[in-house]
Amino acid sequence: MSKAGPASVEFRNVSMRYGAVTAVDTVSFAIEAGQLVTLLGPSGCGKTTTLRMIAGLEIASEGEILIGGKDVTHLSAADRDVSMVFQSYALFPHMSVMENAAYGPTVKGFAKAKAQEMALEKLALVGLKGFEKRYPSELSGGQQQRVAVARALVLEPQVLLFDEPLSNLDAKLRRRVRQEIRDLQQSLNLTVAYVTHDQEEALAVSDKIIVMSNARVAQQGSPRELYEAPADAFVADFIGDANLLDVAITSVTDGRADIALGPARLNLPARGLAAGPAKIAIRPHSLLVSEPGLPNGLPGIVRKSSYLGNHVDLIVESPVGELFVVSPDTQRPRAAGDSIALAFAETGLVLVP
Structure with a gap:
């Protein structure tokens, strides 16, 4: 000592x-x-x-x-x-x-x-x-x-x-x-x-x-x-990759924001932001791969799929731009050209001041 x-x-x-x-x-x-x-x-x-x-x-x-x-x-x-x-x-x-x-x-x-x-x-x-x-x-x-x-x-x-x-x-x-x-x-x-x-x-x-x-x-x-x-x-981008996307805050009530992200609707802590255009950071593992036609999901097409042992990295084309997705599902990996929908996890989505 x-x-x-x-x-x-x-x-x-x-x-x-x-x-x-x-x-x-x-x-x-x-x-x-x-x-x-x-x-x-x-x-x-x-x-x-x-x-x-x-x-x-x-x-x-x-x-x-x-x-x-x-x-x-x-x-x-x-x-x-x-x-x-x-x-x-x-x-x-x-x-x-x-x-x-x-x-x-x-x-x-x-x-x-x-x-x-x-x-x-x-x-x-x-x-x-x-x-x-x-x-x-x-x-x-x-x-x-x-x-x-x-x-x-x-x-x-x-x-x-x-x-x-x-x-x-x-x-x-x-x-x-x-x-x-x-x-x-x-x-x-x-x-x-x-x-x-x-x-x-x-x-x-x-x-x-x-x-x-x-x-x-x-x-x-x-x-x-x-x-x-x-x-x-x-x-947001430097600490643990993030998809940085433009969103519209439609209204703010009691510190929570209603958000339009393409066709999907989200409700998140407003972090001091008011209604209007804003940015959201979404962690790659917080986008959950699902079947097409999912209610309140983001439709997408897989452009690239990389198998990395314990997870699969996907590049997905969506109405809000290209998204980086980390999927734990290595048993049924999605291939390039597949149509999917993306749901949102409870955590890993945050409005960026």
């Missing part, structure tokens, strides 16, 4: 400019001590710059950054109690696993025996006991990742930062390692800021997600809040 325990992180109206380019624009958020918070967004949205500002590798142009309630805005990386796990792991190839893990305390002037003792403890924690004498080139990607985590943990920082830590791993290993990171974060009560562009990864590990778009925060909240109540069309 950390000397001081995990610390909170707070950004207050922080901006980062490189000449005329604004990489991060007036961003505010808080990470509570002991939480794992993900910065999520497409390439170039400002998430890695934000992470580097927490680390002190970039110094903010404007605003305040607090760690554990203390203003660190102008402190260098060396003067902040923060460790970063880089995308490339950045292990020293000429050093053994032990030497890599003991690097931090060695540089800080700890005696060799003490530095090794600290390293051993953290290597055991990440499941690498017995690997101390190996070199990075003798390890798998997942093992290298763990050495990088052990090295970052060894000085027990107040905040641990991860920059796209799983991007070099194959899909199966990604799932396992992300769970390991989450388990470690919870068992050690670490404050973690985690950057990814992979929305499934963000949903799986986070207490809170901060979605960034064009150098700003688009929305922040729990995975469920972002998935079920996206603030706008960008968030």
Whole structure:
């Protein structure tokens, strides 16, 4: 456990400019001590710059950054109690696993025996006991990742930062390692800021997600809040695919909207919208494949059908445009050219402000 325990992180109206380019624009958020918070967004949205500002590798142009309630805005990386796990792991190839893990305390002037003792403890924690004498080139990607985590943990920082830590791993290993990171974060009560562009990864590990778009925060909240109540069309589409469609709100009563979606009629929470044109986000698994002629359904024709083992992806032409549908029915998959109707699930349909 950390000397001081995990610390909170707070950004207050922080901006980062490189000449005329604004990489991060007036961003505010808080990470509570002991939480794992993900910065999520497409390439170039400002998430890695934000992470580097927490680390002190970039110094903010404007605003305040607090760690554990203390203003660190102008402190260098060396003067902040923060460790970063880089995308490339950045292990020293000429050093053994032990030497890599003991690097931090060695540089800080700890005696060799003490530095090794600290390293051993953290290597055991990440499941690498017995690997101390190996070199990075003798390890798998997942093992290298763990050495990088052990090295970052060894000085027990107040905040641990991860920059796209799983991007070099194959899909199966990604799932396992992300769970390991989450388990470690919870068992050690670490404050973690985690950057990814992979929305499934963000949903799986986070207490809170901060979605960034064009150098700003688009929305922040729990995975469920972002998935079920996206603030706008960008968030709806970025977190778990969505069909974004134009609808007409015909009337609003007691906070619920009557909606015309082509020939179908829906009734959903109005989310502050009034009668008139609006947008709806419909999750692909919330469109249920049924037989033609279904009352209050959307008629459609299957244009493409892809069998993916535990589900079938369909592209369906409908009166409201092309729809992406994920069907669990792998026993009777629909083929291109089939006429179908689409019904609507109870969940996964939301009006987008």
